[in-house]
Amino acid sequence: MSFRKAGEGDEITDAECIISRRIRSRGHSIYKITDGEGELEFESGSYFNIGQGLKVSGKVYNDRGFLKIDVGSLKKTDGIYPKILQKIENNVEIKDVPLLASGETMEKLKERIHGCARKLLTAKKTGRFCLLRFHNDADGISGALALTKIIDAYASQQNSATYSVFDAMRDINTLQGENHPLAIILDFGCGEDSREGLELLKASGAEVMVIDHHPNTGKAEEKTDVFLNPWAVNDSESASSYTAGYLAVEVARACGEFGAEPLAPVACAGDKSTIIEISEKDVEKALVIDYMATYAGFKNKLEFYKKALDNQDLYSSVLIQAKEALEKITEDVKAGMKKRLDGPVSVYTIDTERIKSREFPGKGKITTRCFELVGESPTVVLGFWNRGLSFRINDGAVQNGVRADRIIEILKKEMGDFVFGGGGHARAASMRVREGFVDSVLDKIIEIVKEGGEAAKPGGLASGTNF
Ligand SMILES: [Mn+2]
Numbered sequence: 001m002s003f004r005k006a007g008e009g010d011e012i013t014d015a016e017c018i019i020s021r022r023i024r025s026r027g028h029s030i031y032k033i034t035d036g037e038g039e040l041e042f043e044s045g046s047y048f049n050i051g052q053g054l055k056v057s058g059k060v061y062n063d064r065g066f067l068k069i070d071v072g073s074l075k076k077t078d079g080i081y082p083k084i085l086q087k088i089e090n091n092v093e094i095k096d097v098p099l100l101a102s103g104e105t106m107e108k109l110k111e112r113i114h115g116c117a118r119k120l121l122t123a124k125k126t127g128r129f130c131l132l133r134f135h136n137d138a139d140g141i142s143g144a145l146a147l148t149k150i151i152d153a154y155a156s157q158q159n160s161a162t163y164s165v166f167d168a169m170r171d172i173n174t175l176q177g178e179n180h181p182l183a184i185i186l187d188f189g190c191g192e193d194s195r196e197g198l199e200l201l202k203a204s205g206a207e208v209m210v211i212d213h214h215p216n217t218g219k220a221e222e223k224t225d226v227f228l229n230p231w232a233v234n235d236s237e238s239a240s241s242y243t244a245g246y247l248a249v250e251v252a253r254a255c256g257e258f259g260a261e262p263l264a265p266v267a268c269a270g271d272k273s274t275i276i277e278i279s280e281k282d283v284e285k286a287l288v289i290d291y292m293a294t295y296a297g298f299k300n301k302l303e304f305y306k307k308a309l310d311n312q313d314l315y316s317s318v319l320i321q322a323k324e325a326l327e328k329i330t331e332d333v334k335a336g337m338k339k340r341l342d343g344p345v346s347v348y349t350i351d352t353e354r355i356k357s358r359e360f361p362g363k364g365k366i367t368t369r370c371f372e373l374v375g376e377s378p379t380v381v382l383g384f385w386n387r388g389l390s391f392r393i394n395d396g397a398v399q400n401g402v403r404a405d406r407i408i409e410i411l412k413k414e415m416g417d418f419v420f421g422g423g424g425h426a427r428a429a430s431m432r433v434r435e436g437f438v439d440s441v442l443d444k445i446i447e448i449v450k451e452g453g454e455a456a457k458p459g460g461l462a463s464g465t466n467f
Helices: 081-091 104-126 138-147 165-175 192-203 237-241 244-254 263-270 280-294 302-310 312-336 363-373 395-399 404-414 438-450 452-456
Strands: 011-025 028-034 039-044 053-063 066-076 130-135 154-158 182-186 207-211 226-228 338-341 346-351 379-385 388-393 419-424 428-433
Touching: 011 039, 011 081, 011 104, 039 053, 081 104, 104 207, 104 226, 104 244, 130 138, 130 165, 138 154, 138 182, 138 244, 138 263, 138 280, 138 302, 154 165, 165 192, 192 207, 192 419, 207 244, 244 263, 263 280, 280 302, 280 312, 302 312, 312 346, 312 363, 338 438, 346 363, 346 438, 363 379, 363 388, 379 395, 379 438, 388 404, 388 438, 404 419, 404 428, 404 438, 438 452
Parallel strands: 039 066, 130 154, 130 182, 182 207, 207 226, 346 379
Antiparallel strands: 011 028, 011 053, 028 039, 053 066, 338 346, 379 388, 388 428, 419 428
16 A cells, blocks of 8 residues: 555555654654655654665554554665655656746756756655765856755865866765765766766766756766756757756756746856846856855855855955955956967967966956957957966857867867866866976967868868767
8 A cells, every 4th residue: 555545544564665754752763754655654763774765564543643654564675765766756746837048958958957856856855865066166056056945965065177086986985875875966077087987976876967068078978867968959059058057946946946046147147158137246146156166175065155145244245355356457467468369260368377366366267357358359368377278269269160179179189198188168168288388289279270260161170079
């Protein structure tokens, strides 16, 4: 008999169920159990983990309005958890609401959004252990704030766009002893460099959900159970504009959590996406989050960001400091930027290490500042430092066939000995370069851009690279 139909006096025989909650009472515990369709409770002096699979028999009774089982027999049984989760997932209520951003890409993603929502609602219902790894910028953090409106998660900030083997080891350690945990990777993890890390995470037995908008060069869907990325349905660079934080807000909305909506334009403002309307206030909020993220290690708690957004005094102080820091570098950037190529697509470079700034703005933001100062014509800005560089490319240049992800791919092939991991979007990306070789890499990039028109044609420089 299913728990949903059970009533006072009914006999339950060998029902497969899992522990979904434990409430401590005087001298014993009250356990909530679910068979995927309904819930019952029982009292016990023994200790069971959340998610423990059981076979339970006994008689149902009514204890002041709560249906409980007077347990006759109880056997710990493994392997039940996934089955019960699946049942709940099939039955949870999804809100099929119009999406905040319109267009074909989002319509095609709806099923995947609902898939994520089902997993999260089920995790909430069953007390499932969730680990949430979010990228350390306004997009990733806004998304994490949206998802934690649905689930309680062990949230951990990721200060790199790559999910390394090191990251995976740390997470597997955290998940040790948890029953069939769910690991959520938000706003990173789809690049080639994240492949091995994701592989390990999946092999550890965790269920893996990736919500990202970076080009899927690492074929992340093969190492994940739930994969939400616009690149899966749209193979043009416009896919990147559906930011991870925005997607997370859509997942929250599908769960019925509409309070997450104000986070969507903040996420988009952070990644300079214009798929939805963004106010000046959203841009400021994104700046505040970015500023805070720069000054925080990986131990940063999500709560910390939430408080700053809610606390007017703290918020204003951070905003003033962040704006001042950006303002301060503007003159230096103007003086330091160099036009290295004048043509159908121009190239500017900026040595980010010669800009006097403390932790904020970082190298990426300095490059962005330079990008904001160049004109509207097709342009590439390269911010460089000792061991790497950062790309900012405008629409005009992309239309001329110049794309950061393609250039990085060519560099990896042709200069593999001193070009390391790199990745990102068509219009914004960064890469690591062996010390002492940045100048030659810059020269090579300028050469590629010079022949940029060729790169876009079949048989040109970019042929053979698949995006
Ligand atoms: Mn992002």
